[in-house]
Amino acid sequence: MVSGPKLFSYKSSNQPNRRRQSNDANCLHPIWWDTGPALKEATEMNERVAIVGLGWAGFRPTTPDQSYKELMYEAAVRAYSDAGVDPRRDIESYVTVAEDFHEGTSIFDEYVPDQLGAALKPVHTIGGDGLHGLAAATMLVRSGLFDMVAVEGHSKASNILTLPEVTAYAQDPVLNRPLHLNTHFVAGMEMQRYLHETGTTREMCAAVVVKNRANALRNPSAPYGAELTLQEVLDGPPLAWPLGRREVAEHADGAVVLVLASEDRARYLTDRPVWILGVGWCNESASLEGRDWAQGTYVREAAGIAYRQAGIYNPQREIDFAEVDDTYAYKELQALEALGLCRLGEAGELTEAGATAADGDLPVNVSGGSLGMGNLLDATGLARAVEAVLQLRGEAGPRQLEDVEQGLVQSWRGIPTTSGAVVILGN
Amino acid sequence: MRMRKVAVVGAGMTKFVRRAQETGKELSWQAARMALESCDLTLDDVEAVCLGTAPDAFDGVHMKGEYLSDGAGAWRKPYMRSYVGGGTGVFVPIQGWYHIASGLFDVVLVVAEEKMSSYYPHAQAAFLTIFDHTTERPLKPNLLWIFALEMNRYMATYGISKRDIALVSVQHKRSAADHPCALLGDRDITIEDVLNSETLAWPVQRLDVSPVSDGAVALVLAAEHVATRVTDKPVWIEGVGWSLDTCHWTNRDLAYPRYVEHAARMAYEMAGVKEPRKEIHIVEPYDPFDYKALHHLEGLQLAERGQAAQLYIDGVAARDGDMPVCPSGGLLGVGNPIAAAGLMKIAELFWQLRGEAGARQVPGWPRRGLAQAWGDLMQVGTVMIMGR
Numbered sequence: 172m173v174s175g176p177k178l179f180s181y182k183s184s185n186q187p188n189r190r191r192q193s194n195d196a197n198c199l200h201p202i203w204w205d206t207g208p209a210l211k212e213a214t215e216m217n218e219r220v221a222i223v224g225l226g227w228a229g230f231r232p233t234t235p236d237q238s239y240k241e242l243m244y245e246a247a248v249r250a251y252s253d254a255g256v257d258p259r260r261d262i263e264s265y266v267t268v269a270e271d272f273h274e275g276t277s278i279f280d281e282y283v284p285d286q287l288g289a290a291l292k293p294v295h296t297i298g299g300d301g302l303h304g305l306a307a308a309t310m311l312v313r314s315g316l317f318d319m320v321a322v323e324g325h326s327k328a329s330n331i332l333t334l335p336e337v338t339a340y341a342q343d344p345v346l347n348r349p350l351h352l353n354t355h356f357v358a359g360m361e362m363q364r365y366l367h368e369t370g371t372t373r374e375m376c377a378a379v380v381v382k383n384r385a386n387a388l389r390n391p392s393a394p395y396g397a398e399l400t401l402q403e404v405l406d407g408p409p410l411a412w413p414l415g416r417r418e419v420a421e422h423a424d425g426a427v428v429l430v431l432a433s434e435d436r437a438r439y440l441t442d443r444p445v446w447i448l449g450v451g452w453c454n455e456s457a458s459l460e461g462r463d464w465a466q467g468t469y470v471r472e473a474a475g476i477a478y479r480q481a482g483i484y485n486p487q488r489e490i491d492f493a494e495v496d497d498t499y500a501y502k503e504l505q506a507l508e509a510l511g512l513c514r515l516g517e518a519g520e521l522t523e524a525g526a527t528a529a530d531g532d533l534p535v536n537v538s539g540g541s542l543g544m545g546n547l548l549d550a551t552g553l554a555r556a557v558e559a560v561l562q563l564r565g566e567a568g569p570r571q572l573e574d575v576e577q578g579l580v581q582s583w584r585g586i587p588t589t590s591g592a593v594v595i596l597g598n
Numbered sequence: 599m600r601m602r603k604v605a606v607v608g609a610g611m612t613k614f615v616r617r618a619q620e621t622g623k624e625l626s627w628q629a630a631r632m633a634l635e636s637c638d639l640t641l642d643d644v645e646a647v648c649l650g651t652a653p654d655a656f657d658g659v660h661m662k663g664e665y666l667s668d669g670a671g672a673w674r675k676p677y678m679r680s681y682v683g684g685g686t687g688v689f690v691p692i693q694g695w696y697h698i699a700s701g702l703f704d705v706v707l708v709v710a711e712e713k714m715s716s717y718y719p720h721a722q723a724a725f726l727t728i729f730d731h732t733t734e735r736p737l738k739p740n741l742l743w744i745f746a747l748e749m750n751r752y753m754a755t756y757g758i759s760k761r762d763i764a765l766v767s768v769q770h771k772r773s774a775a776d777h778p779c780a781l782l783g784d785r786d787i788t789i790e791d792v793l794n795s796e797t798l799a800w801p802v803q804r805l806d807v808s809p810v811s812d813g814a815v816a817l818v819l820a821a822e823h824v825a826t827r828v829t830d831k832p833v834w835i836e837g838v839g840w841s842l843d844t845c846h847w848t849n850r851d852l853a854y855p856r857y858v859e860h861a862a863r864m865a866y867e868m869a870g871v872k873e874p875r876k877e878i879h880i881v882e883p884y885d886p887f888d889y890k891a892l893h894h895l896e897g898l899q900l901a902e903r904g905q906a907a908q909l910y911i912d913g914v915a916a917r918d919g920d921m922p923v924c925p926s927g928g929l930l931g932v933g934n935p936i937a938a939a940g941l942m943k944i945a946e947l948f949w950q951l952r953g954e955a956g957a958r959q960v961p962g963w964p965r966r967g968l969a970q971a972w973g974d975l976m977q978v979g980t981v982m983i984m985g986r
Contacts, residue, residue, distance in 0.1 A: 216602065216701055272660040277653035277727040278683040281845045281974040291860055294842035295689060298663045298679040307678065307693070310700035315601045316838075316868070340660035345621065450702075454677035457623075457668045472674055480702070588664045590677070 216315045221437035221444035222429055222596070224254025225560050229425025230545050232394050233329035239274070242426040243325050244286040250321065250428035251288075255440055258288030262430065263317040265289040267296045268304040268324045268549045272337050275330070287323060287428070299452075300324075300582040301427065301553030302592035306450040308431050318433040324550030325426035334422070342587050347459055354586045355419065359411025361464050361586075362501045366413060368465035368516075371504060373413050375519025377404035379500040380418055382528055383536050387543025389529075389570040390558075395421055395543050418500035423545020427553035429560075445563045448577070448595040449483070451476030455589035462589050467502075470509035470581060473593040478511075481577075481595040486511045491575040492562060493533065494555035496583040496591065497540040506581050507535065510593070529570060537562065537570050552582030552592060563598040604698045605825035605832035606691070606984065608637030608818035609945040613779045614933030617715040618812035622657060623669025625814035626711040629938075630671045633707065633816035637828050644818075645703040647672035649679040650690030650710040652936040652973075655724040657716045670709040670816075682842065683728070684886065684973025685980040686710065687815075687940010692838045692982060694819040704821040711814040712935035721810050728975065730845070742807070746799035748852040748976060749889045753801065755853035756904025758892075760801055764792035765910045766888035767805050770924050773917060774931020776957035779942075781811050781933035792888075808886045811933035815941040817948070831952045836966070837869030837983035847975040858897030858972060858979035865968070865981040866899075874899050878983070879964035880950055881921060882943035884971045885928040894970055895923065897979065922960045925950060940971035944982060951986045 226249025228242045237245075251258050265287055269279045276282060280296035283289065297304045301324035308320040331337060338354045365371065381404060387396035399417070407417035437444040453472035456462040474486070483489045493512060497503035504518035512533060513521055521527055527535035538544055538558035547554050559578040561567040576597055583591040610632025612618075612625055620628070626649075634640060649670050654662045663679025670677075680686065680693045687710050694708040714721040722740050729735045752758065767787075774783035787805075795804040825832040841860035843850065850856075862874070871877045883894035892906035900921065901909055909915040915923035926932055926946035929939045947967035949955040966985040972978060 216699070270661055271654045271727075275727075276731065277655045277724060278681060278974055280682050280842065281728065281977060282730075283845075284842050285844050285846070289842065290844040291841055291857060293840045293861075293864065295680050295682050295693075295840065298661065298681060303678055307680075307696070310696045310702060313701055314696045314699035316696065316699070337660055340658060341664065343665065344657070344659055452676050452678070453674065454664070454667045454672050455674055457665055461668075468674065473676075476676065476702075584661065584664065588661060590664055590667070 217312050217433035219434040220309045220312045220431055220447045221434065222447065222560050223432045223437050223440050223444055224250045224256065224430030225557055226250030226253055227392065227425060227427045227557055230392055230394060230423040230547060230554065231425065232421065232423055232545065234424040239325055239327040240286045242327070242424065243323060246426035246428040247287050247323065250430050254430040256319065256430060262319050262321050264293040264311055264320045266304045266308045266320060266322050268299055268301050269296055270298055270549055272340060273331065273548050283323065287321065300584050300592055301550050302556065302580065302582045302594050303452055305429065305553065305556060305594055306452055306592060309447050309450050312431055312433050318436045320431045322429045322431065322553065323426065324553040326547035326550045327424050328422035328548055329424050338586065343458065355414060356411040357459070357586045358499050359414040362414050362499065364464040365501055365505050370516050371519040373405060374401060375504065375523055376418055376500040377401050378522045379497060379503045380404045380542055382522065383497055383540040383542040386529055386537050386570065387539025390539045390543065393539040393544040394423055395545055396539060414499065420498045420541035420546040423547055425547055425550060427550050427557055429553065429556065443564050445560045446597045448597045449477035449481035450594050452592035459587060467505045467509035469589045469591045470506050470593065473591055474510045477593040477595050483595065489577055490579045491577050492537060492572055493535045493579040494538060494558050495535060495581040497536055497542050498546050498551065498583065498585060500542065502583060503535065503540065510579065510581060534572055537572060552580065555580045555582060556594060559596045563596055602699045602701060603822040604695050604835045605820055605822065606817050606835065606948045607820045607825050607828045607832055608633045608639065609948045610636055611779055611815040611942060611945055612813050614781045614811045614813035614935055616781065616809065616811060618713060622666055622711050622713040625713060625812065626666050626669035626709050629814035629816035630707060630709050633818050637818050639705065639818060639828065641671050643705050644671060644675065644707045645705050646676040646697050647707045647709065648690050648693045648697060649677065650681065650686040650937040650941065651679065651712060652681060652683060652686055653724060653728070655727050656712065656714050656721055666711060671707055682840065682973060682978045682980060684936055685840065685940065685971045685978040686937040686973065688944065688969055688971035688980040688982055689840060690937065690941060691817060691819065691944050692840060692980065695835050695838055698819055698821050704824050706819045708817040708819055709814065710937040710941035712938045713812045714810045714935060715812050742799040742802055744976070745887055746802045749801050749887065751852040752889055752893055758904065758907055760793060761789060762907040762911065763889045763892065764789045766885065766891050767792045767930050769910060769916065770885060770928040770930040773925055773958065774927020777927045777932050780927050780931055782809055783927055783931050802887065806888045808929035808934035811935040813933060813935040813938045815938045815945050817941065817944060831986065833948050833951045833984050833986050835982060836985045837865035837871065839864030839981040840979065842978045845975060845977065847977060850976065852976065854903060855893055855897035855972065855979060857977060858894055858970065859899065861979035861981040862898045865983050869983040871983065878921065878966055878968045880925060880947060880960055880967035881923050882926065882946055882967065882969040883923065884940065885924060885930050886934055888930060890972070891924065891928065894972060898968065898970060918961055925955070925958050925960050943969035947984045951984060
């Protein structure tokens with residue numbers, strides 16, 4: 172009623188990376204035609220936003236020698252020097268992501284400004300994944316209010332002695348908590364439904380573990396690299412059938428800081444800006460009873476928004492590589508299908524065939540993903556984004572992919588949520 | 599640079615009560631539905647949802663934003679929860695503003711909810727967990743205790759008497775008697791009542807403090823081309839500002855809220871306000887304690903340092919004064935469900951600027967108003983300027 176004609180006015184003609192045109196008859200999932208809001212009429216805002224600096228600390232299974240503040244400081248200093256900026260002079264606003272119960276401190280935003288150089292500046296905290304923070308910072312720059320914004324996310328999972336209990340506190344206190352549902356049990360149920368509806372097998376999920384942990388061996392920041400065989404993954408201890416212990420990402424500690432800038436500022440600072448071409452995020456249903464268990468509807472909706480902004484009509488052809496959520500191995504397959512990067516039920520076969528390997532058609536989680544780098548709680552999405560930026564800059568070292576121009580990053584907030592975000596980056 | 603214009607087009611709020619029977623989801627839903635109905639929109643028109651709620655510890659729900667999402671109308675929608683402690687209530691419409699100003703969305707629903715009564719027997723205990731785990735928590739501080747320090751410092755620095763400060767509480771609670779959602783409106787309250795109330799942590803007495811409450815408030819924000827079609831009386835968001843100071847509150851001069859000044863200057867600059875004392879017609883400063891209203895008026899540059907109490911003594915701050923302060927009744931009168939209380943101030947400006955505030959209406963058809971909230975460890979200021 173109020174939306175009016177959805178004008179597409181993003182400066183697509185100016186974008187150097189619009190090499191592949193999209194009116195492709197083979198486009199399999201034209202589902203993003205009207206799934207979400209598009210960019211509206213042109214104004215004199217900052218149309219384009221770039222990532223100009225990144226820094227991270229970690230990632231390690233435990234960090235007894237560093238507090239969360241020291242991890243944040245280390246990541247921030249690296250990001251600022253990478254961007255070549257002075258935070259007190261150049262960075263106008265800061266967005267951080269944190270959840271109180273992960274930190275053990277209420278209204279945790281109190282403790283973020285000092286180690287970021289952000290005291291007495293516009294700072295706020297998002298109760299979301301790192302990519303939600305990245306989306307918020309992108310909006311702040313686009314609005315024209317700021318030209319340079321930093322985003323921070325961190326994990327100090329090793330400090331949390333009772334993480335399963337803490338996570339269980341995210342369930343509905345009236346309807347679900349009395350059932351004493353363990354978090355992995357809920358994941359097991361979701362996996363079962365996903366396998367059932369798509370015909371995916373446990374072996375296909377195990378193939379994700381083998382691939383990602385092998386990829387992590389080429390990532391110096393990934394603590395969980397390993398050479399596993401399919402059988403070793405399948406023979407691991409069961410956790411919540413059909414979910415096995417080795418299909419779950421271990422936790423890790425670390426911090427990530429990204430520096431975002433408007434187009435003018437980005438071109439001044441660097442000749443290798445990584446453009447944020449699209450951001451989308453979506454929350455499906457808080458209720459365990461009323462959600463879509465098999466397919467990542469939230470991912471599909473979030474991707475629709477991001478693709479629309481980026482002017483992507485055929486993601487299979489236009490996305491060169493993806494960094495997606497794999498905190499449980501089956502989630503990677505579910506995400507690839509919801510993202511429209513393959514047909515429903517196809518992701519498992521493609522993974523077994525090696526299409527998502529580092530040398531495949533669509534490399535997925537070349538970084539090692541969460542299975543290889545560790546589950547970084549609220550910073551998980553930012554760790555995926557770091558890899559995408561490194562790949563697009565050509566700085567990924569031994570795992571560098573050739574000829575990559577557009578990458579996709581996706582995150583999920585974990586059980587019991589159906590909340591996630593998608594970011595499209597391009598060089 | 600011209601930014602996209604954003605307007606508030608609808609508002610709704612639940613009654614603020616001590617113990618709501620409804621769950622947080624239900625409170626959010628009630629406020630959201632009222633806001634949408636007030637501007638004849640439906641959830642289908644809403645493109646994104648922003649939620650504000652203060653610490654998860656109140657409800658004991660991890661990722662409380664996710665839990666509240668369907669109640670707030672965010673089913674299958676882009677949904678984000680932000681928080682800056684007590685400043686959240688005024689921050690969440692700022693977040694709604696940047697959703698629209700970024701050009702990504704045209705209609706955004708902004709919901710702020712707080713249910714403090716889940717914490718039994720009293721939400722005050724939850725605040726122990728906001729302090730530094732190593733240096734402060736072993737001292738078992740609570741909010742009354744640290745605000746007593748701040749109030750003492752404020753009174754001692756400028757030589758302000760308890761009697762002058764009590765006047766704030768009296769005026770706000772009297773104003774709240776006209777608010778249909780108020781928890782502590784009292785037309786007959788006197789300065790003596792405040793000065794004779796139970797001492798909690800000297801110099802803070804019971805009637806110097808706003809009540810623990812449950813409630814929710816929601817707004818509908820729209821881009822210019824939508825707002826002008828939806829309503830004849832859009833209220834424009836003219837300026838936004840926020841600032842977060844260091845967490846080392848013990849190193850701050852508590853007599854003056856520098857962070858509020860930073861936030862206010864940012865908002866004034868964006869709104870093009872050069873002389874705030876002339877150009878701001880209604881003020882809704884954050885008043886969880888009566889001295890805080892004075893403290894914030896000074897931070898907002900609407901009074902000289904140490905002189906804010908004079909606005910109340912001279913009647914400038916009264917509802918029919920030159921610069922009405924908290925015509926809603928503020929947190930002291932309407933109640934203080936943390937995040938919802940801040941958004942209540944924005945809703946009040948919306949109703950006042952549209953001339954829809956009923957018995958609370960400020961005379962003279964005000965053109966511009968300012969609302970402000972504050973929070974964390976006496977650390978954050980959030981400011982929004984609205985005009986018609």
